[in-house]
Amino acid sequence: MDKSTEKMIVEAAEKLYKEILRREVPMLDFPMRSLENVTYDKKKGFFEIGDRVVERTLSYNTIKTFAQTVRMMALSHEIVKKNDMATKREAYYVSKNWGDARFSEQPESDTIMDDIEAHFRLNREKLGFIPEEKGGDVVGKLVVIDRDPNTGKEIRIDCTGFGTGAYSIPTDCEGLKFETKAKFILAIETAGMFQRLVKHNFYTTADCILISMGGVPTRACRRFIRRLADDHKLPVYAFVDGDPYGMTNIYRTLKVGSGNNAHLNKFFCVPQASYLGVTPQDIIDYKLKDATHPLEDVDIKRAKDALKNDPFIRSHKPWRDAIEQMLKMGVRVEQQAFAKHGLNHVIEKYLPQKLKHPAKFLP
Numbered sequence: 001m002d003k004s005t006e007k008m009i010v011e012a013a014e015k016l017y018k019e020i021l022r023r024e025v026p027m028l029d030f031p032m033r034s035l036e037n038v039t040y041d042k043k044k045g046f047f048e049i050g051d052r053v054v055e056r057t058l059s060y061n062t063i064k065t066f067a068q069t070v071r072m073m074a075l076s077h078e079i080v081k082k083n084d085m086a087t088k089r090e091a092y093y094v095s096k097n098w099g100d101a102r103f104s105e106q107p108e109s110d111t112i113m114d115d116i117e118a119h120f121r122l123n124r125e126k127l128g129f130i131p132e133e134k135g136g137d138v139v140g141k142l143v144v145i146d147r148d149p150n151t152g153k154e155i156r157i158d159c160t161g162f163g164t165g166a167y168s169i170p171t172d173c174e175g176l177k178f179e180t181k182a183k184f185i186l187a188i189e190t191a192g193m194f195q196r197l198v199k200h201n202f203y204t205t206a207d208c209i210l211i212s213m214g215g216v217p218t219r220a221c222r223r224f225i226r227r228l229a230d231d232h233k234l235p236v237y238a239f240v241d242g243d244p245y246g247m248t249n250i251y252r253t254l255k256v257g258s259g260n261n262a263h264l265n266k267f268f269c270v271p272q273a274s275y276l277g278v279t280p281q282d283i284i285d286y287k288l289k290d291a292t293h294p295l296e297d298v299d300i301k302r303a304k305d306a307l308k309n310d311p312f313i314r315s316h317k318p319w320r321d322a323i324e325q326m327l328k329m330g331v332r333v334e335q336q337a338f339a340k341h342g343l344n345h346v347i348e349k350y351l352p353q354k355l356k357h358p359a360k361f362l363p
Contacts, residue, residue: 005126009077012119016070027057028069030115035259040311045255045271047311049118049262056115065112067101072112079128087132088113088124118263123219125172135169135220137191139198140209142228145177146170159209166198166212169224178228182209184355185229187273189213189240189250193335193346200347206355209234216250219261219268225254226270236270237361239351242278243332244295244302247323248310251275256312275362276354278333280325286350291340292331303327316363 016026030053031037037050058066075094079086086094092109095102103109117124124130138144142159144167159167170176186208188194194212197203203210209228213221229236238254240246252258255273257265283289295303303323306313313319326332338346354361 005080005120005122006077008120008122009073009080012073013070013077025057025059026066027055028066028119029053029055030118031263033114033118033260033262035309035311038259038262038311040256040315042315044266046265046269047257047259047262048265064101068095068098068103068108068112069115071095071098071101072109072116076116076127076129085128085130087130089132091129114260121263123264123267130171131218131220135171135173135218135224136214137166137168137194137212138209138224139166139194140203141180141182141207142209143179145179147175160203164198166194169211169218169220171220173220173224173227176224176227178231180209180228180232180234181207182232182234183207185209185211185225185234185236186276187211187213187217187225187236187238187254187270188335189215189238189246190335193239196344197347200344202347202351206351213240213250213254217254219264222254222268222270225273226268229270229272235358236273237276237355237358238273239276239335240278241332241334242280242282242326243334244299244306244323244326246278247275247319248302248306248313252306252310252312274358276358277350277361278335278337279362280322280329280333282350283329283331283333286338286341288333288337288340289331291337292333295327295330295332299332300327318362322362 019026031049032052032054037052038047039050040047056062056066075091088110089106091113092103092106095109113124113129117127138159140159144157144159146155146157148155157167188210191212191214194210197210211225225236228234238251240250254270257269283292303326307320307323338350
C-alpha cells in the first residue's frame with residue numbers, strides 16, 4: 001500500500017509539472033464533501049460520494065492554498081517513503097518552515113489534509129497522517145490479537161483483563177485479529193455510562209462487548225467495530241442520548257458515515273448497526289418526562305434539517321417518525337436520565353428489557 005500511495009502522489013506531481021511546462025494553468029480536482037453530494041442506498045448501507053467536484057486552479061487568489069496543497073502532498077510523500085508517520089498537529093507545525101505557505105491555524109492544515117485525502121480517495125492514515133484523538137475503549141468477551149512492532153510476534157490482549165481500565169483502540173486496526181464468543185457489540189456514547197456498565201460487569205451478564213465511542217466515534221473506532229462485527233457476524237447496538245445530535249450526528253455517523261468523508265464511508269461505517277436508544281418513546285415507556293430537558297433552538301434546527309436534507313433519515317420512516325415525535329414532545333433525554341429510578345436501573349431494567357426485542361430497534 002505504501003508503494004501504491006507513493007506512486008499516486010508522484011503521478012499527481014508529474015501532472016502538475018507537465019501542465020506548467022506546457023504553460024497551462026495547473027489544476028487539482030476534489031470531490032465536493034457535503035450532504036449535497038452524497039447518495040444513500042439502503043442495500044449498500046452507507047453514504048457514497050457523488051459526481052460533483054471542486055477544481056482548484058493556480059491563480060492570484062488561490063496561490064497560497066494551492067501551494068499549501070502541494071506542500072502537504074510533498075510532506076505525505078516524504079513520510080510514506082520513509083515508512084514514518086505524523087500526527088495532524090505535527091503536520092501543522094511542519095508548515096512553519098514553508099515560508100508564506102505556512103498555516104496560521106491547525107483547522108487550515110486539517111482542511112487541506114482532508115482535500116488531499118479526498119483527491120486520492122485514500123484515508124489519511126495511508127497518507128501517513130494520524131489523528132490525535134483516542135480511538136475508543138473496549139471491555140468485554142474479546143481477545144484482540146496484535147503484533148509486537150519490533151519482533152513481529154503475536155500479542156494476545158484479553159479485553160476482560162484490564163481491571164478498572166479498558167483496551168484502547170489503536171489508530172490503525174487493519175492488522176488486528178479477533179477471537180470472541182460474545183452475542184453482540186454495545187456501542188455507548190458517554191464515558192460515564194460506559195464506566196457504569198464496566199463497573200457492574202454488564203458485559204458478563206449480557207455476554208457482550210462494550211465499546212465507548214466518546215461522542216461522535218472516531219474513524220478508528222468505527223473501523224474497529226466494523227471489522228469486529230464483519231469478522232464474527234455480530235449485531236451492533238448503539239446506546240446514545242435521545243437528542244438530535246445523538247441521533248443525526250453520533251449514530252448516523254456510526255451507521256452510514258458522514259457527508260464530509262463520503263469518499264471513504266464504505267470503510268468507516270457500520271451498516272449492521274441499529275439504534276437501541278434512548279428514543280422519544282422511551283421517555284413515555286420509562287416515565288422519564290420529568291427527567292428531560294427542553295429542546296433548544298439548535299436542537300430544533302438540527303432535527304428539522306435532518307428531516308429535510310439527510311438522505312439516511314429521509315430513507316427510513318421509523319426515523320422520521322421518531323424525530324417528529326421528539327419535536328412534538330419538545331424535549332430531549334440523556335442516557336443518565338434512568339438514574340431517576342435508581343443508579344443501576346439502566347443495568348437492571350432498561351437494557352435487559354430492550355435487548356429482548358432487537359427487532360424493534362430503530363434502523
